[in-house]
Amino acid sequence: MHGDRGERFELHRWLYRTMFTIRTVEERLARSFMAGLIHGACHTYVGEEAVATGVCAGLTDDDAVFSTHRGHGHALAKGVSPAALIAELYGRETGISHGRGGSMHLFAPEIGLMGTSGIVGPCILQAAGAGYSAKLLENGSIGVAFFGDGAVGNGAFHEGLNLAAIYDLPVLFVCENNLYATEVPFSYASRNPDVASRASGYGIAGIGVDGNDVLAVHEAATGAIRRARAGEGPTLIEARTYRTRPHAEGMSPTGVYRTEEEVAEWREKDPISRFRSRILSEGTVPESDLDRIESDVRAEVDEAEREAAAAPWPDGGTAPSHVYRETT
Numbered sequence: 001m002h003g004d005r006g007e008r009f010e011l012h013r014w015l016y017r018t019m020f021t022i023r024t025v026e027e028r029l030a031r032s033f034m035a036g037l038i039h040g041a042c043h044t045y046v047g048e049e050a051v052a053t054g055v056c057a058g059l060t061d062d063d064a065v066f067s068t069h070r071g072h073g074h075a076l077a078k079g080v081s082p083a084a085l086i087a088e089l090y091g092r093e094t095g096i097s098h099g100r101g102g103s104m105h106l107f108a109p110e111i112g113l114m115g116t117s118g119i120v121g122p123c124i125l126q127a128a129g130a131g132y133s134a135k136l137l138e139n140g141s142i143g144v145a146f147f148g149d150g151a152v153g154n155g156a157f158h159e160g161l162n163l164a165a166i167y168d169l170p171v172l173f174v175c176e177n178n179l180y181a182t183e184v185p186f187s188y189a190s191r192n193p194d195v196a197s198r199a200s201g202y203g204i205a206g207i208g209v210d211g212n213d214v215l216a217v218h219e220a221a222t223g224a225i226r227r228a229r230a231g232e233g234p235t236l237i238e239a240r241t242y243r244t245r246p247h248a249e250g251m252s253p254t255g256v257y258r259t260e261e262e263v264a265e266w267r268e269k270d271p272i273s274r275f276r277s278r279i280l281s282e283g284t285v286p287e288s289d290l291d292r293i294e295s296d297v298r299a300e301v302d303e304a305e306r307e308a309a310a311a312p313w314p315d316g317g318t319a320p321s322h323v324y325r326e327t328t
């Protein structure tokens with residue numbers, strides 16, 4: 001296959017595989033959490049896969065991603081393997097952070113995953129810092145912050161966007177607006193439900209996009225990445241999406257804050273089945289390829305789970321390692 005058609009074939013395959021990998025890993029992790037295999041909290045990304053996937057498809061290993069407590073999807077889309085992710089959540093030596101950090105301490109700087117984090121907000125400042133560093137070094141890389149609507153009211157949002165704006169820093173601020181911060185509706189926590197519109201307050205570009213449409217996210221991100229690399233400054237992207245599982249595993253998926261009907265409505269807008277239908281209607285990738293991708297991913301995740309469950313625990317004697325910088 002040549003030219004545009006060939007590029008779309010490869011892109012669509014990558015997007016489908018990445019979203020399906022995130023979904024499969026997350027559903028397995030939810031099951032493992034109930035089985036007591038996961039140490040610490042587990043916030044899944046089910047329903048929001050198109051955001052990390054659409055953005056990360058435009059990044060290189062040199063671009064620095066700063067993530068959140070809901071960061072498994074960002075880690076996988078940036079290139080962490082299911083095996084290294086699952087082993088980390090199981091607390092094993094073979095995990096991406098050698099079993100020391102778990103879900104909210106996933107680090108792989110060699111591929112630009114600069115960390116998931118349990119603290120809501122600072123990733124925005126860290127991404128601005130990465131953009132500042134890239135600008136000084138003139139290395140063409142960019143900083144990316146993924147954060148939820150809950151971070152928009154945090155002071156870090158104002159400081160990070162303002163700093164990036166005044167220095168024209170190469171940064172993408174990606175707000176994953178899933179309508180709730182834990183169980184608090186964004187409509188309660190803000191008088192302005194339109195996050196993208198806030199960009200104008202900082203004099204930067206703001207784009208609102210359907211966060212369950214992976215191609216729309218990818219298109220918005222590609223334009224923002226191109227502008228950032230060209231020295232044209234930061235962009236705020238608001239990806240409107242929804243998490244269909246509870247805030248964290250073990251909590252209720254519905255309750256006083258949202259109804260079962262609302263969750264069911266959003267399941268109808270599932271980003272993976274929507275993308276599958278679109279691929280098939282446009283004929284970019286044959287159905288047999290999509291089926292093969294699914295069976296390959298399931299096999300990979302099966303193997304990753306088996307390996308993680310059999311992997312050794314970190315040696316207790318190494319607990320103080322990596323806590324303080326070695327001095328001479």
Ligand SMILES: Cc1ncc(C[n+]2csc(CCOP(=O)(O)OP(=O)(O)O)c2C)c(N)n1
Pocket residue numbers: 069070118119120121147148149150151178180181182247
């Ligand atoms: C600074 C800080 N304040 C409060 C919390 C407690 N907390 C954990 S998750 C969360 C909600 C975050 O919501 P949002 O940013 O919208 O992300 P989502 O969970 O919806 O993906 C809060 C308030 C925290 N972790 N850090």
